[in-house]
Amino acid sequence: MEYFILNIARLLRKSGIDVNSREIADCIRLIRLIGPENLTKYEFYNLLNTTLVKEPWGADYVLWLIELYLGPDLEIAGDRFGLFERGRAGHIPGEEGHGGSSGKQVPLQLLVQAVLKHEIDLIYAVINGMDLKLEVNQEDRENALALFQEQSGFTQAADYIDQLYHRQELTEEEYQAAKRVLEEWNNLIKDEIERQLARNMSEEHLLQEMQKRNPRTIAFLDSDDAHFSLISQEIQKIGRKLATRKGRRRKVGPRGPVNLNRSLKHALKTGGIPIDLIRMQRKPAKPDLWLLCDMSNSVSKFIYFMLLFVFATQQRYANIRSFLFVDRLVEATDLFQEHDWASSLRNLGKIRGYNVTGYSHYGSVLQQFADQHLPFLPQKTTVLILGDAKNNRNKLDGNEVLAAIKESAAALYWLNPLRKDQWDQGDCLMTQYQQNCTGAFSVSNVEELEQFLSSL
Numbered sequence: 001m002e003y004f005i006l007n008i009a010r011l012l013r014k015s016g017i018d019v020n021s022r023e024i025a026d027c028i029r030l031i032r033l034i035g036p037e038n039l040t041k042y043e044f045y046n047l048l049n050t051t052l053v054k055e056p057w058g059a060d061y062v063l064w065l066i067e068l069y070l071g072p073d074l075e076i077a078g079d080r081f082g083l084f085e086r087g088r089a090g091h092i093p094g095e096e097g098h099g100g101s102s103g104k105q106v107p108l109q110l111l112v113q114a115v116l117k118h119e120i121d122l123i124y125a126v127i128n129g130m131d132l133k134l135e136v137n138q139e140d141r142e143n144a145l146a147l148f149q150e151q152s153g154f155t156q157a158a159d160y161i162d163q164l165y166h167r168q169e170l171t172e173e174e175y176q177a178a179k180r181v182l183e184e185w186n187n188l189i190k191d192e193i194e195r196q197l198a199r200n201m202s203e204e205h206l207l208q209e210m211q212k213r214n215p216r217t218i219a220f221l222d223s224d225d226a227h228f229s230l231i232s233q234e235i236q237k238i239g240r241k242l243a244t245r246k247g248r249r250r251k252v253g254p255r256g257p258v259n260l261n262r263s264l265k266h267a268l269k270t271g272g273i274p275i276d277l278i279r280m281q282r283k284p285a286k287p288d289l290w291l292l293c294d295m296s297n298s299v300s301k302f303i304y305f306m307l308l309f310v311f312a313t314q315q316r317y318a319n320i321r322s323f324l325f326v327d328r329l330v331e332a333t334d335l336f337q338e339h340d341w342a343s344s345l346r347n348l349g350k351i352r353g354y355n356v357t358g359y360s361h362y363g364s365v366l367q368q369f370a371d372q373h374l375p376f377l378p379q380k381t382t383v384l385i386l387g388d389a390k391n392n393r394n395k396l397d398g399n400e401v402l403a404a405i406k407e408s409a410a411a412l413y414w415l416n417p418l419r420k421d422q423w424d425q426g427d428c429l430m431t432q433y434q435q436n437c438t439g440a441f442s443v444s445n446v447e448e449l450e451q452f453l454s455s456l
Contacts, residue, residue: 364396389418
């Protein structure tokens with residue numbers, strides 16, 4: 001058991017989840033204390049999440065990972081429902097059975113009834129009990145899906161239900177309900193294929209699959225609806241931490257470390273004798289923040305998460321001015337005046353005029369910013385540009401404006417959702433723009449966002 005836990009912890013670390021030795025020791029100690037034989041599978045998954053992952057989404061993540069080691073639920077795969085006994089007892093003459101490489105047979109009629117009665121647990125039992133296996137070198141998911149559909153009886157059951165519908169033995173409502181169950185069945189088959197492909201993969205590919213399921217390492221641009229909520233929670237968590245962090249500026253005060261230079265200068269008034277030591281204490285600082293956000297479709301998911309992050313940290317800044325653009329610059333400062341994110345998002349949808357041609361034009365946008373806003377840029381302001389730096393091969397690139405912004409502002413940072421190895425590809429000018437920024441960072445996921453913040 002200890003080796004198994006250490007292996008899980010090693011994979012979690014490599015996939016981007018920080019697991020330290022104390023947490024591993026806590027996990028092993030708890031398992032010994034409770035006794036492995038006294039833990040149900042769900043308690044075991046939650047114990048691993050509580051001690052190693054410690055995230056709301058962690059139990060499902062651990063479940064997926066454990067199944068790669070131990071296989072699917074052994075209670076069901078072991079025919080806990082008596083499926084195969086029922087199948088043999090209720091076999092109807094003339095009905096062809098369906099089974100996997102293990103040779104177990106399940107009558108078509110039983111499968112059809114399971115679909116019509118919405119008995120998805122029986123269907124799950126079929127998939128796990130059939131002992132369906134992919135070849136080690138099998139990587140084509142479409143062929144694998146067709147193979148498993150045939151072997152599990154899915155294809156025959158779906159055809160039979162279509163025949164019942166065309167013979168008007170099923171109502172429209174019953175038919176649509178059956179189609180939904182078939183879709184669930186199909187998804188279970190796809191999940192089984194993914195599990196087996198992952199088991200056959202090298203560790204490098206396995207880690208890539210783990211990272212795709214970890215909200216902290218899922219690429220913003222690759223996220224889907226299922227990931228949005230989890231990634232948003234992680235970003236808001238980071239935002240709350242940053243919002244409560246004290247500023248780094250210092251001022252003269254009665255406490256704090258001695259400032260040697262100021263103390264020596266002050267000692268000149270007393271003939272070089274340091275009678276009064278000048279101390280510096282931390283002063284809460286709230287700089288201004290100006291945002292320039294590329295609203296192109298190619299980076300829309302990234303912008304959503306970055307705006308959510310800024311909204312979560314807005315109390316950290318004295319003033320926030322926000323600008324949206326594709327090929328025209330439009331101010332949207334009122335976006336952050338609302339007290340909740342949903343209202344701010346609705347305001348964002350009302351803004352027009354930043355997209356005329358549908359193609360990004362950073363050179364034109366930066367020049368517009370220089371003409372209209374650069375003279376009013378306060379020196380204590382941090383400017384943050386969010387975008388992929390794709391200028392669509394326009395001659396005007398705006399590099400001179402970036403240099404002027406950097407000179408006028410406290411800092412100019414550029415956050416790009418593309419990986420660094422993509423910065424010089426196609427019409428992306430990020431490497432050129434980087435030379436005129438205080439810092440340019442690849443921020444493709446939550447983990448990289450946190451790394452950027454820790455570097456400031």
